[in-house]
Amino acid sequence: MFRKLVSLILLFVTAVALAVTVVDDSGRVVEITSAPERVVSLSPAATRFLVFLGLEDKIVGVTDYDSYEAERVGAMVPANIEKVVSLNPDLVLMFGGFQLPEVPKLEEAGLKVLVVNPNSLNDIIRDVVLLGTIFDRRDLALEKSEKLREKMLEIGKKTYNVPPSKRPKVLYLISSPGPDVKDIWTCGMGSYLNEIISLAGGVNIASGIAGPNGWPQLSLEYVVSQNPDVIIVGVYISGTENEEIKKILNFEPFKEINAVKSKRVFAVDGNVASQPSPDVFELLDLFYEFFYGGKGE
Structure with a gap:
């Protein structure tokens, strides 16, 4: 009792x-x-x-x-x-x-x-x-949470001294553009993906553009004028990464963009990238590798 x-x-x-x-x-x-x-x-x-x-x-x-x-x-x-x-x-x-x-x-x-x-x-x-x-x-x-902070610091130390002139200009695409698309959705001012691009040593071409919850629309003309060195696209079905990359490489309005000409077009899991959670910290190393570790397809 x-x-x-x-x-x-x-x-x-x-x-x-x-x-x-x-x-x-x-x-x-x-x-x-x-x-x-x-x-x-x-x-x-x-x-x-x-x-x-x-x-x-x-x-x-x-x-x-x-x-x-x-x-x-x-x-x-x-x-x-x-x-x-x-x-x-x-x-x-x-x-x-x-x-x-x-x-x-x-x-x-x-x-x-x-x-x-x-x-x-x-x-x-x-x-x-x-x-x-x-x-x-x-x-x-x-x-x-401390390990997540350590991951931020670890990447930051790698890229802190990289001058702006040496940092690649980056475009993140929520999805690959279709043939009749006129505007594209991306990550912009105030978004965690904008922060990840910056920490990983890139310069987001939409970093100064606001949008709902940090996701603005860009015109194709603006993207071409910014001439990104790296394009990252979110892919939502496993196994379709190469197909989505090819769509971008063959997208006529992007033909003269540096990222396309040098084939620095990369795919990431869009389900992870589009959902603000601890899982997005995985992208810090991945983006760093995209920017400084090799080529695309």
């Missing part, structure tokens, strides 16, 4: 100790009374945070756009609130941006919502610690 009483007291003390109040990436104050055990992620990027922290067993639902295998709850927008509620989550993770109008709807259904929407590498590191704290994995989160 005494042991049971002690166990109950310890459980109560632990639950109280885990109660935290946090500010999420939309500026909302969120009270977490205990470490969540059942999570629905309406953001593939947020899912990657959970996997990074070893919290896969907490995931009970994801959207149709998520690569993680769990119960599907439909689209990111509009949220299938009835389906989400049916999974009885104690926390729903969202991306923000175009999803923000869904937050009050989920809250009205009695759900606890946390918005995870980092724009920079430091934001990503901060959110690792934030989620680690919420899920009672703070020590692990601090350890992993």
Whole structure:
């Protein structure tokens, strides 16, 4: 009886100790009374945070756009609130941006919502610690966040002394352009990919251009006028990398661009690159290799 009483007291003390109040990436104050055990992620990027922290067993639902295998709850927008509620989550993770109008709807259904929407590498590191704290994995989160910082410093030391004149001009393409395209989407001012390009020793030709969440559109004329030395394209289906690279090499408006003439066109996993999560830190070494380690196809 005494042991049971002690166990109950310890459980109560632990639950109280885990109660935290946090500010999420939309500026909302969120009270977490205990470490969540059942999570629905309406953001593939947020899912990657959970996997990074070893919290896969907490995931009970994801959207149709998520690569993680769990119960599907439909689209990111509009949220299938009835389906989400049916999974009885104690926390729903969202991306923000175009999803923000869904937050009050989920809250009205009695759900606890946390918005995870980092724009920079430091934001990503901060959110690792934030989620680690919420899920009672703070020590692990601090350890992993420190390794991410070390990766930034490691790459920064390699490129710090490279003068601007020696840095390649870079264009990142969210996807390869089609035959009738007039504008392309890329990463610009305030985006984590812009930061990765810079840290890895490149100069993003869209670094001074703003767009929604850091993703602006560029005209083909602007791209040609900037004449990038390296083009990186996001690819979303494994095994199609060479096909996507060839599309760019054969894209008529880009024929005279340095990157095409020298075949410095590279493909990366667009699912990783387009989702702000700890996984994007893998791109630091990869981009550095693209810029200074060799040629494309």
